[in-house]
Amino acid sequence: MDVRLPDPGDALTGVDMFAGLEPEVRQRVIAAAVPRTYRKGQLLFVENDPGDSLIILKRGAIAVFRTSPTGERAVLTVIRPPDVFGEVSLLDGSARSASAEAIEDCSALALSRGAFIELVHANSHILDAVMRSLGALIRRLTEQNADHVFLDLPGRVAKTLVRLAGDSHAPMVTIELNQSQLAEMAGGSRQSVNQAIGSFASRGWLRTEGRRIVVTDLAALRRRGGMTDR
Numbered sequence: 001m002d003v004r005l006p007d008p009g010d011a012l013t014g015v016d017m018f019a020g021l022e023p024e025v026r027q028r029v030i031a032a033a034v035p036r037t038y039r040k041g042q043l044l045f046v047e048n049d050p051g052d053s054l055i056i057l058k059r060g061a062i063a064v065f066r067t068s069p070t071g072e073r074a075v076l077t078v079i080r081p082p083d084v085f086g087e088v089s090l091l092d093g094s095a096r097s098a099s100a101e102a103i104e105d106c107s108a109l110a111l112s113r114g115a116f117i118e119l120v121h122a123n124s125h126i127l128d129a130v131m132r133s134l135g136a137l138i139r140r141l142t143e144q145n146a147d148h149v150f151l152d153l154p155g156r157v158a159k160t161l162v163r164l165a166g167d168s169h170a171p172m173v174t175i176e177l178n179q180s181q182l183a184e185m186a187g188g189s190r191q192s193v194n195q196a197i198g199s200f201a202s203r204g205w206l207r208t209e210g211r212r213i214v215v216t217d218l219a220a221l222r223r224r225g226g227m228t229d230r
Protein backbone atom coordinates (compact mmCIF):
# COMPACT_ATOMS: atom_id res chain seq x y z
CA MET A 1 0.00 0.00 0.00
CA ASP A 2 1.20 3.50 -0.83
CA VAL A 3 1.38 5.41 2.49
CA ARG A 4 1.72 9.18 2.15
CA LEU A 5 3.44 10.90 5.03
CA PRO A 6 2.50 14.51 5.80
CA ASP A 7 4.84 17.07 4.20
CA PRO A 8 7.31 17.96 7.00
CA GLY A 9 7.83 21.37 5.38
CA ASP A 10 11.02 23.37 5.59
CA ALA A 11 12.31 26.45 7.40
CA LEU A 12 10.11 28.72 5.26
CA THR A 13 6.84 26.80 5.65
CA GLY A 14 4.01 29.15 6.59
CA VAL A 15 6.05 32.33 6.05
CA ASP A 16 3.85 34.47 3.83
CA MET A 17 6.77 36.36 2.29
CA PHE A 18 8.20 33.14 0.87
CA ALA A 19 4.95 31.40 -0.08
CA GLY A 20 4.54 30.38 -3.72
CA LEU A 21 8.27 30.38 -4.50
CA GLU A 22 9.60 27.90 -7.01
CA PRO A 23 11.41 25.08 -5.14
CA GLU A 24 14.76 26.15 -6.58
CA VAL A 25 14.41 29.76 -5.36
CA ARG A 26 13.15 28.48 -2.02
CA GLN A 27 16.28 26.36 -1.65
CA ARG A 28 18.42 29.40 -2.51
CA VAL A 29 16.76 31.41 0.28
CA ILE A 30 17.35 28.58 2.78
CA ALA A 31 20.96 28.14 1.64
CA ALA A 32 21.67 31.89 1.96
CA ALA A 33 20.13 32.16 5.44
CA VAL A 34 22.21 31.76 8.60
CA PRO A 35 20.70 29.94 11.65
CA ARG A 36 20.56 32.08 14.80
CA THR A 37 19.42 31.44 18.35
CA TYR A 38 18.48 34.10 20.87
CA ARG A 39 18.07 33.59 24.60
CA LYS A 40 15.06 35.03 26.41
CA GLY A 41 15.91 38.66 27.29
CA GLN A 42 18.54 39.03 24.54
CA LEU A 43 18.46 42.19 22.43
CA LEU A 44 18.67 41.41 18.70
CA PHE A 45 19.17 45.04 17.72
CA VAL A 46 18.25 48.52 18.91
CA GLU A 47 16.65 51.35 16.97
CA ASN A 48 19.14 53.22 14.79
CA ASP A 49 21.45 50.21 14.43
CA PRO A 50 22.33 49.58 10.79
CA GLY A 51 19.83 47.18 9.24
CA ASP A 52 21.94 44.27 8.06
CA SER A 53 19.52 41.33 8.00
CA LEU A 54 15.98 40.10 7.65
CA ILE A 55 14.95 37.72 10.44
CA ILE A 56 12.73 34.71 9.82
CA LEU A 57 11.39 33.58 13.20
CA LYS A 58 10.98 29.81 13.54
CA ARG A 59 10.45 29.41 17.30
CA GLY A 60 9.88 31.70 20.28
CA ALA A 61 8.61 35.28 20.44
CA ILE A 62 10.15 38.70 19.79
CA ALA A 63 8.95 42.07 21.14
CA VAL A 64 9.44 45.00 18.77
CA PHE A 65 9.56 48.26 20.75
CA ARG A 66 10.61 51.90 20.88
CA THR A 67 12.18 53.57 23.91
CA SER A 68 11.39 57.13 25.05
CA PRO A 69 14.19 59.53 26.09
CA THR A 70 13.32 58.72 29.73
CA GLY A 71 13.67 54.98 29.12
CA GLU A 72 10.00 54.01 28.90
CA ARG A 73 9.17 51.24 26.46
CA ALA A 74 6.30 51.09 24.01
CA VAL A 75 5.88 47.63 22.53
CA LEU A 76 4.72 47.99 18.92
CA THR A 77 4.11 44.33 18.27
CA VAL A 78 5.02 40.81 19.38
CA ILE A 79 6.28 38.63 16.53
CA ARG A 80 5.45 34.93 16.66
CA PRO A 81 6.42 32.25 14.13
CA PRO A 82 6.11 31.75 11.30
CA ASP A 83 6.84 35.41 10.58
CA VAL A 84 9.48 37.76 9.27
CA PHE A 85 10.66 41.14 10.53
CA GLY A 86 13.46 43.63 10.01
CA GLU A 87 12.47 44.32 6.40
CA VAL A 88 11.97 48.09 6.72
CA SER A 89 15.63 49.11 7.07
CA LEU A 90 16.66 46.61 4.40
CA LEU A 91 14.27 48.13 1.90
CA ASP A 92 15.02 51.81 2.46
CA GLY A 93 18.68 51.33 3.42
CA SER A 94 18.21 53.32 6.65
CA ALA A 95 18.73 52.42 10.29
CA ARG A 96 16.45 50.07 12.27
CA SER A 97 13.10 51.75 12.90
CA ALA A 98 12.63 49.97 16.27
CA SER A 99 14.41 47.66 18.73
CA ALA A 100 13.82 43.92 19.06
CA GLU A 101 14.18 41.67 22.13
CA ALA A 102 13.60 37.94 22.53
CA ILE A 103 10.84 37.45 25.13
CA GLU A 104 11.18 33.65 24.85
CA ASP A 105 14.11 31.50 23.73
CA CYS A 106 14.10 31.78 19.94
CA SER A 107 15.49 30.11 16.87
CA ALA A 108 15.55 31.98 13.59
CA LEU A 109 17.20 32.38 10.23
CA ALA A 110 18.92 35.61 9.25
CA LEU A 111 19.07 36.63 5.61
CA SER A 112 21.69 39.27 4.80
CA ARG A 113 20.67 42.53 3.16
CA GLY A 114 22.57 41.60 -0.02
CA ALA A 115 20.85 38.21 -0.36
CA PHE A 116 17.44 39.71 0.42
CA ILE A 117 17.75 42.54 -2.12
CA GLU A 118 19.00 40.13 -4.77
CA LEU A 119 16.01 37.84 -4.18
CA VAL A 120 13.54 40.75 -4.24
CA HIS A 121 14.93 41.94 -7.58
CA ALA A 122 15.05 38.47 -9.09
CA ASN A 123 11.66 37.27 -7.95
CA SER A 124 8.29 38.86 -8.53
CA HIS A 125 6.61 36.61 -5.89
CA ILE A 126 8.89 38.01 -3.19
CA LEU A 127 8.35 41.55 -4.43
CA ASP A 128 4.55 41.05 -4.21
CA ALA A 129 4.87 39.63 -0.71
CA VAL A 130 7.16 42.47 0.42
CA MET A 131 4.60 44.98 -0.82
CA ARG A 132 1.83 43.08 1.01
CA SER A 133 3.85 43.10 4.21
CA LEU A 134 4.51 46.86 3.93
CA GLY A 135 0.79 47.40 3.21
CA ALA A 136 -0.06 45.39 6.35
CA LEU A 137 2.42 47.45 8.41
CA ILE A 138 0.90 50.74 7.19
CA ARG A 139 -2.62 49.48 8.00
CA ARG A 140 -1.45 48.46 11.44
CA LEU A 141 0.11 51.89 12.09
CA THR A 142 -3.09 53.63 10.92
CA GLU A 143 -5.13 51.46 13.26
CA GLN A 144 -2.76 52.07 16.20
CA ASN A 145 -3.04 55.82 15.60
CA ALA A 146 -6.83 55.65 15.49
CA ASP A 147 -6.93 53.50 18.67
CA HIS A 148 -4.91 56.12 20.55
CA VAL A 149 -7.39 58.79 19.49
CA PHE A 150 -10.71 56.92 19.77
CA LEU A 151 -10.28 54.25 22.48
CA ASP A 152 -9.83 54.74 26.22
CA LEU A 153 -7.16 52.68 27.98
CA PRO A 154 -9.43 49.71 28.94
CA GLY A 155 -10.56 49.63 25.29
CA ARG A 156 -6.94 49.48 24.11
CA VAL A 157 -6.15 46.74 26.66
CA ALA A 158 -9.16 44.73 25.44
CA LYS A 159 -8.13 45.17 21.80
CA THR A 160 -4.51 44.24 22.54
CA LEU A 161 -5.68 41.02 24.23
CA VAL A 162 -7.90 40.15 21.26
CA ARG A 163 -4.99 40.75 18.89
CA LEU A 164 -2.71 38.54 21.01
CA ALA A 165 -5.34 35.80 21.04
CA GLY A 166 -4.98 35.70 17.25
CA ASP A 167 -7.63 33.93 15.20
CA SER A 168 -8.57 31.59 17.99
CA HIS A 169 -12.16 30.31 18.12
CA ALA A 170 -11.45 28.28 21.25
CA PRO A 171 -13.66 29.02 24.31
CA MET A 172 -10.51 29.78 26.36
CA VAL A 173 -7.26 31.31 25.11
CA THR A 174 -4.09 31.53 27.18
CA ILE A 175 -1.85 34.52 26.52
CA GLU A 176 1.75 34.29 27.73
CA LEU A 177 2.34 37.91 28.63
CA ASN A 178 2.76 39.60 31.98
CA GLN A 179 0.98 42.82 32.91
CA SER A 180 4.01 45.10 32.34
CA GLN A 181 4.40 43.77 28.80
CA LEU A 182 0.68 44.30 28.27
CA ALA A 183 0.99 47.88 29.58
CA GLU A 184 3.85 48.51 27.14
CA MET A 185 1.68 47.23 24.28
CA ALA A 186 -1.53 49.02 25.21
CA GLY A 187 0.26 52.31 25.87
CA GLY A 188 -0.67 52.87 29.52
CA SER A 189 0.80 52.75 33.00
CA ARG A 190 1.08 49.35 34.73
CA GLN A 191 -1.31 50.51 37.41
CA SER A 192 -4.09 51.54 35.02
CA VAL A 193 -3.63 48.37 32.95
CA ASN A 194 -3.88 46.31 36.18
CA GLN A 195 -7.13 48.12 37.00
CA ALA A 196 -8.54 47.34 33.54
CA ILE A 197 -7.52 43.67 33.88
CA GLY A 198 -9.10 43.55 37.37
CA SER A 199 -12.35 44.96 36.04
CA PHE A 200 -12.40 42.49 33.10
CA ALA A 201 -11.69 39.66 35.56
CA SER A 202 -14.58 40.73 37.82
CA ARG A 203 -16.91 40.56 34.80
CA GLY A 204 -15.73 37.01 34.00
CA TRP A 205 -14.00 37.94 30.73
CA LEU A 206 -10.60 36.59 31.82
CA ARG A 207 -8.53 35.39 34.75
CA THR A 208 -4.84 35.81 35.56
CA GLU A 209 -2.58 32.86 36.36
CA GLY A 210 0.87 34.16 37.35
CA ARG A 211 2.43 35.54 34.19
CA ARG A 212 -0.44 34.30 32.03
CA ILE A 213 -3.80 35.75 31.13
CA VAL A 214 -6.55 33.24 30.36
CA VAL A 215 -9.24 34.85 28.22
CA THR A 216 -12.64 33.26 28.85
CA ASP A 217 -14.91 35.65 26.89
CA LEU A 218 -13.22 36.85 23.72
CA ALA A 219 -16.49 38.25 22.31
CA ALA A 220 -16.88 40.58 25.31
CA LEU A 221 -13.28 41.81 24.90
CA ARG A 222 -13.89 42.35 21.19
CA ARG A 223 -16.92 44.52 22.00
CA ARG A 224 -15.00 46.47 24.67
CA GLY A 225 -12.19 47.05 22.15
CA GLY A 226 -14.68 48.50 19.65
CA MET A 227 -14.23 45.57 17.26
CA THR A 228 -17.18 44.28 15.28
CA ASP A 229 -18.40 40.79 16.18
CA ARG A 230 -17.60 37.99 13.76
Ligand SMILES: Nc1ncnc2c1ncn2[C@@H]1O[C@@H]2COP(=O)(O)O[C@H]2[C@H]1O
Binding pocket: 051, 064, 076, 077, 084, 085, 086, 087, 088, 089, 090, 095, 096, 097, 098, 099, 137, 140, 141
Ligand atom coordinates in the same frame (compact mmCIF):
# COMPACT_ATOMS: atom_id res chain seq x y z
N1 LIG B 1 4.76 49.71 14.40
C1 LIG B 1 5.26 48.52 14.04
N2 LIG B 1 4.45 47.44 14.05
C2 LIG B 1 4.94 46.23 13.70
N3 LIG B 1 6.23 45.99 13.32
C3 LIG B 1 7.07 47.03 13.29
C4 LIG B 1 6.62 48.34 13.64
N4 LIG B 1 7.66 49.17 13.49
C5 LIG B 1 8.72 48.41 13.09
N5 LIG B 1 8.36 47.12 12.95
C6 LIG B 1 9.22 45.96 12.58
O1 LIG B 1 10.36 46.06 13.43
C7 LIG B 1 11.51 46.10 12.63
C8 LIG B 1 12.66 46.92 13.18
O2 LIG B 1 13.71 46.86 12.22
P1 LIG B 1 13.41 47.36 10.74
O3 LIG B 1 13.18 48.84 10.74
O4 LIG B 1 14.45 46.84 9.84
O5 LIG B 1 12.02 46.62 10.35
C9 LIG B 1 11.01 46.76 11.33
C10 LIG B 1 9.71 46.05 11.13
O6 LIG B 1 9.93 44.71 10.66
